[in-house]
Amino acid sequence: MLCPFCREKDTSVVDSRPCEEGSAVRRRRLCTCHGGMRFTTFERIQFQELTVIKTNGKREPFDREKISKSVRIATRKRPIDSETIENFISKIVMKVEGLGESEVPTPKIGKFVMEGLSYLDKVAYVRFASVYKNFKEAKDFEQFLGDLDENKS
Numbered sequence: 825m826l827c828p829f830c831r832e833k834d835t836s837v838v839d840s841r842p843c844e845e846g847s848a849v850r851r852r853r854l855c856t857c858h859g860g861m862r863f864t865t866f867e868r869i870q871f872q873e874l875t876v877i878k879t880n881g882k883r884e885p886f887d888r889e890k891i892s893k894s895v896r897i898a899t900r901k902r903p904i905d906s907e908t909i910e911n912f913i914s915k916i917v918m919k920v921e922g923l924g925e926s927e928v929p930t931p932k933i934g935k936f937v938m939e940g941l942s943y944l945d946k947v948a949y950v951r952f953a954s955v956y957k958n959f960k961e962a963k964d965f966e967q968f969l970g971d972l973d974e975n976k977s
Contacts, residue, residue, distance in 0.1 A: 827855035828863055838862070843907075844914040868914070874921065877929045886928070888917050895937065898952040902945050912940055946972075 825835050832855055839852040849867040854860060874886035892913050899909055919936050920928055934956045941949040953959075953968055 829861045832857045875927045898948040
């Protein structure tokens with residue numbers, strides 16, 4: 825594993841433990857040449873190469889980091905610890921990979937994230953929805969929140 829500080833190949837594992845409900849391994853590493861700098865890596869199972877079909881028809885490789893980035897933006901400044909967020913992201917990725925399909929449309933991925941956020945945090949759910957459903961005006965929020973209230977009763 826390359827050190828992110830000096831790009832040296834010579835790093836050693838200091839600690840290793842399962843995380844994300846056993847679906848990943850968290851490793852603390854030490855760079856042996858750069859003054860003992862420490863960093864963390866994660867090892868995850870990759871079932872198969874997935875291709876994402878964008879709404880414009882374009883295809884690109886599945887990228888876990890894109891889901892992570894959008895979920896972290898939606899949950900920013902919410903009372904949710906980073907381990908819970910990481911577990912949530914892993915569950916979404918496992919759902920997508922568990923479909924057994926080599927190509928997955930973005931609306932399906934967005935639906936998984938929306939469903940999960942609706943249980944995790946309502947504010948994050950609305951934040952994500954505003955981007956996912958491309959809200960343009962305040963009335964779009966009102967409509968969405970109205971639909972949310974109707975589904976409760």
